Amino acid sequence: MFTMMIVSNSIMTILSITESVKAFMRFVGKCSQTTNNSLVGTLMSTLTTIKFDSSHIMHENIINMINIVIRLKNLRMVMNENFLVQFI
Secondary structure, eight states: OHHHHHSOHHHHTTSOOOSSHHHHHHHHHHHHHHHHHHHHHHHHHHHHHOOOOTTSOHHHHHHHHHHHHHHHHHTTOOOOHHHHHHHO
């Protein structure tokens, strides 16, 4: 019950009522994995479609790409250096 009380009301509407904390955490874990997969897809799409334009300097563009790669690594997405060099 305590766990259900500390969850934000906006999130509470999508969570099902569970009988135990273990079941609740398992459900939250499944939702989290789905969200992570969606975020990985979005970040990969952004990384692979990023184009250099003259509105920013090259350094800023590379830093932006590196930040996306770091976020992907934090989501346990393994990146090959050769793959990254192609896009940078």
